[in-house]
Amino acid sequence: MFIAEIVIVAVIVIAVLLTVVRSVRIVPQARARNVERFGRYRKTLEPGLNFIVPFVDRVKPLIDLREQVVSFMGQPVITEDNLVVQIDTVLFFQVTDPRAADYEIVNYIQAIEQLTATMLRSVIGSMDLEQTLTSRDKINTLLRGVLDDASGKWGIRVTRVEIKAIDPPKSVKDAMEKQMRAEREKRATILTAEGFRQSQILTAEGEKQSAILRAEGDRQAAILRAQGQAEAITEVFSSIHRNDPDPKLLAYQYLQTLPQIAAGPGNTFWVIPGEVTTALKAVTAAFTGPSQDAAPGDTVANTAGPVAGQNGQDALTGEATPAVSPGQAAAAALAAGIATAIEVPAQPTPAQPVAEQPDPALDTPATTPPSANGSGGQTGSQSG
Numbered sequence: 001m002f003i004a005e006i007v008i009v010a011v012i013v014i015a016v017l018l019t020v021v022r023s024v025r026i027v028p029q030a031r032a033r034n035v036e037r038f039g040r041y042r043k044t045l046e047p048g049l050n051f052i053v054p055f056v057d058r059v060k061p062l063i064d065l066r067e068q069v070v071s072f073m074g075q076p077v078i079t080e081d082n083l084v085v086q087i088d089t090v091l092f093f094q095v096t097d098p099r100a101a102d103y104e105i106v107n108y109i110q111a112i113e114q115l116t117a118t119m120l121r122s123v124i125g126s127m128d129l130e131q132t133l134t135s136r137d138k139i140n141t142l143l144r145g146v147l148d149d150a151s152g153k154w155g156i157r158v159t160r161v162e163i164k165a166i167d168p169p170k171s172v173k174d175a176m177e178k179q180m181r182a183e184r185e186k187r188a189t190i191l192t193a194e195g196f197r198q199s200q201i202l203t204a205e206g207e208k209q210s211a212i213l214r215a216e217g218d219r220q221a222a223i224l225r226a227q228g229q230a231e232a233i234t235e236v237f238s239s240i241h242r243n244d245p246d247p248k249l250l251a252y253q254y255l256q257t258l259p260q261i262a263a264g265p266g267n268t269f270w271v272i273p274g275e276v277t278t279a280l281k282a283v284t285a286a287f288t289g290p291s292q293d294a295a296p297g298d299t300v301a302n303t304a305g306p307v308a309g310q311n312g313q314d315a316l317t318g319e320a321t322p323a324v325s326p327g328q329a330a331a332a333a334l335a336a337g338i339a340t341a342i343e344v345p346a347q348p349t350p351a352q353p354v355a356e357q358p359d360p361a362l363d364t365p366a367t368t369p370p371s372a373n374g375s376g377g378q379t380g381s382q383s384g
Helices: 002-023 098-103 108-124 129-134 136-154 170-243 247-262 275-288 326-342
Strands: 024-027 031-037 040-045 048-051 057-059 067-078 084-095 156-167
Touching: 002 024, 024 031, 031 098, 040 098, 067 108, 067 156, 084 108, 084 136, 098 136, 108 136, 108 156, 129 136, 136 156
Parallel strands: none
Antiparallel strands: 024 048, 031 040, 031 057, 067 084, 084 156
């Protein structure tokens, strides 16, 4: 009897515990559960502690109210230019009405996937491949609008739709790569040509500026050189006029330039000015006096008269000669040197009588000062 009572108490306790467990439901945050009573929708359990009638109410599975992400595999879509492309999409949605999501549609995820594929075919079919590849934002906006309107009655709000990938056929990819490569090569060629053009322009500008500056420098140098020469000539001219040189000095300076004219290594022929004879006579007259003027037909070298030897006698006849001053001797030597330099043809002179007995003066050569052109001195007279 006692054992039977214990068994009955145990059964009652188990039944009470089972009833309590069946009547209490705890729903997590951002979740929801629908409750049916005798097969009919009664209410939706909110997050937290909820009580139901045990063995009468039936609680359905949890529904997630958070935003969910679903990735759909590639959908074959035909573009306006009859190319088949594979498009992968990513869908972001959120359940806003657990009752509608549970009772208005069987599988809302599958429904959204099929609706996305249908709308993709509709949107992409009105675009060619180029527009499809460059109009992702437009496609996303169109898909989101259509899916949000269609899924609103299911208690679902589509928050975002993204095109993850668009894969055209391999042949189209190869063609696109060739086109892209050609376009990049074209741009590279254009940039290279543009750079070369700019380089040539800058180089030409630099050369132009350099030539202008060089010409400007040459012009300034020529101007300064000409000014210097003009000042030098003016100074020389003024100095000459201040000192008032006589014709003798001018004639002597004129004769000094003759050896310089003949000193060139390439001069094989040169013209003697007519003023040389006049200048020569003026120089000779300056040192010898008017009584020693050469007669016409004599050589220029003989205008100074015979050259004396060391003992004051004629080098050929041995006769006594008049005394010659140093100035007369220098004039005679200068005239002889110039005559040799310019090669003035001399007229033949009468033969001088020669003494019967050899004179020691003949063995001693007569020396004369160096001529103006650097050649050795010549004797005062020449033998026929």
